Amino acid sequence: AQNNSLKVHLDGARIFNAQVETGISVKEWASCADDITFCLSKGLGAPAGSLLSGDKAFIEQARTYRKMLGGGMRQIGIIAAAGIYALEHHVDRLKDDHEHAKAIADALNKTNWAKVTTIGTNIIFFKTLNEEITKVVEEFKQNGFLILAEGNEGRIVTNINVSDEDTQAMCNWIKNRG
Numbered sequence: 001a002q003n004n005s006l007k008v009h010l011d012g013a014r015i016f017n018a019q020v021e022t023g024i025s026v027k028e029w030a031s032c033a034d035d036i037t038f039c040l041s042k043g044l045g046a047p048a049g050s051l052l053s054g055d056k057a058f059i060e061q062a063r064t065y066r067k068m069l070g071g072g073m074r075q076i077g078i079i080a081a082a083g084i085y086a087l088e089h090h091v092d093r094l095k096d097d098h099e100h101a102k103a104i105a106d107a108l109n110k111t112n113w114a115k116v117t118t119i120g121t122n123i124i125f126f127k128t129l130n131e132e133i134t135k136v137v138e139e140f141k142q143n144g145f146l147i148l149a150e151g152n153e154g155r156i157v158t159n160i161n162v163s164d165e166d167t168q169a170m171c172n173w174i175k176n177r178g
Contacts, residue, residue: 012038017121020094034058043094043122044086045160049079090160097122100158100167107171113178117153124156143173 001008010033012026019026030036035054040046052062066072073079101122108114108126114136118125128136137149148155158167 007034009033010036012036013042014039014121016091017043017094017098020091021098021121040083040086043097043159044083044090046082046086046090047079049083051083093160094122096164097158097160097162100162100164101156103167103171104156104158104174107174111174111177114154114174122158125150125153126156127153139177140173145170145173 010030012030015026015029015036015038018024018029026038030053035052035058037050037052040049040051052059054062098121101119101124105116105119105124105126108124109116113129113131114126115129116124116126127133133149133152133154137147137154140147140154
């Protein structure tokens with residue numbers, strides 16, 4: 001892209017998950033891009049907020065567009081404080097989300113009714129064998145576990161709100177489902 005005078009944007013929605021999983025710093029991941037956004041709520045547990053980073057000219061242009069489109073907010077300090085807290089306290093704990101996802105994926109793969117197709121940091125995709133995914137998603141729900149059906153696959157996401165106990169309970173339910 002850069003050889004053709006094109007800008008490179010990095011959607012860093014889960015960039016901190018990538019850092020924790022690979023040991024490669026956010027700075028290094030972002031070094032290939034002209035600008036980056038990253039989310040403070042996905043994974044990090046802030047109630048809201050994303051950050052945009054780039055060179056001075058880019059940020060000035062982004063501010064102009066934000067004002068033109070009405071994207072400003074007032075009294076944003078409380079959300080900023082939560083975002084700062086998340087950055088300072090929740091990055092290292094992302095490894096817990098990854099471990100929870102691996103445990104759930106292992107439990108699914110030990111069944112005769114599911115097969116994990118993808119596991120990436122804290123997101124698991126799985127297919128059901130010989131039954132409709134919507135039926136299985138409903139069974140998860142009836143037992144207190146909210147997961148999604150995407151196409152013909154189930155999607156489970158672990159996050160700051162999923163405890164060790166929650167993970168063990170889901171693994172036990174998966175094992176006992178039969």
